Amino acid sequence: MSSKLEKKAAAVIKRAEDKGLAIVTAESCTAGALATLLADAPGAGTCFYGGFVTYTKTCKSALLAIPPALIAQHTAVSREVALRMAVSALKASGAHVAVAVTGVIGPEPDEDGNPVGLMHIAATTRGGHTRHVKIASRKTSREANRERALAEALTLLDEILAG
Amino acid sequence: MSSKLEKKAAAVIKRAEDKGLAIVTAESCTAGALATLLADAPGAGTCFYGGFVTYTKTCKSALLAIPPALIAQHTAVSREVALRMAVSALKASGAHVAVAVTGVIGPEPDEDGNPVGLMHIAATTRGGHTRHVKIASRKTSREANRERALAEALTLLDEILAG
Secondary structure (H helix, E strand, O other), X not given: OOHHHHHHHHHHHHHHHHHOOOEEEEEOOOOOHHHHHHHHOOOHHHHEEEEEEEOOHHHHHHHHOOOHHHHHHHOOOOHHHHHHHHHHHHHHHOXXXXXXXXXXXXXXXXXXXXXXXXXXXXXXXXXXXXXXXXXEOOOOOHHHHHHHHHHHHHHHHHHHHHO | OOHHHHHHHHHHHHHHHHHOOOEEEEEOOOOOHHHHHHHHOOOHHHHEEEEEEEOOHHHHHHHHOOOHHHHHHHOOOOHHHHHHHHHHHHHXXXXXXXXXXXXXXXXXXXXXXXXXXXXXXXXXXXXXXXXXXXXXXXXXXXXXXXXXHHHHHHHHXXXXXXX
């Protein structure tokens, strides 16, 4: 993992620690890499709670109670599904802040025709504040797109913790 | 991630694919790195279902219904907790095979005095087959212990899929 991402993760954990807030993650395309980054930051033991990796549509419904109809209507890579993933992760875990990532990192488009590089990232707090960002990365490498998704998720998390 | 681990993950996914079985993970100390490895293997989309990252004790109870009394009795790094994590992940997800990893990768012992390098890994199937391995790694680096945990988890997964 790049040292730039490690520094971003450390800053997020420091901010959460200062505020006494616990973070939970819900990941599709990053598949646990965001959780690993956060867990590796100094101080994570007190404010990184854990997370969900929901790689398939079935798993999004089983672990995070995402209605199959919502996925059918918007596809798994959508603002609606990202927000619902974040809200469900928060509710199931009892953490204070949740971040969710769903996207297509490649090398192939997904089965619904969403292109490589499309990502939706959402964050939410217990107080009901939400943030969302849509990314259309032009990178084609899986690793480059994963790093972009991780960087954007950490930025969104930092913003919602600061807000 | 080392190419040796990537090869092991690819072999596990190939075996699961051949058998039409879906895998779910439950990770404490590896914090999502096992899920990322499995998701990166060719063919993962059909047989890697997703997983849980339960980094704290509270999170183990919230996400995987591990009774706090079980953790209090055996500590979070124990055969009993590893097995329960695997069984709960299987039940919650609807996958066919689950693997769970709990351990102390360092740099410090955990709050219950479990030493750096102690790991418990468990796997279970819907049919009730279970496997467990206890590792006492002498390595002190967090990265080396994480890689050892990942290698052992992939081996256990491969064995239970073959059995």
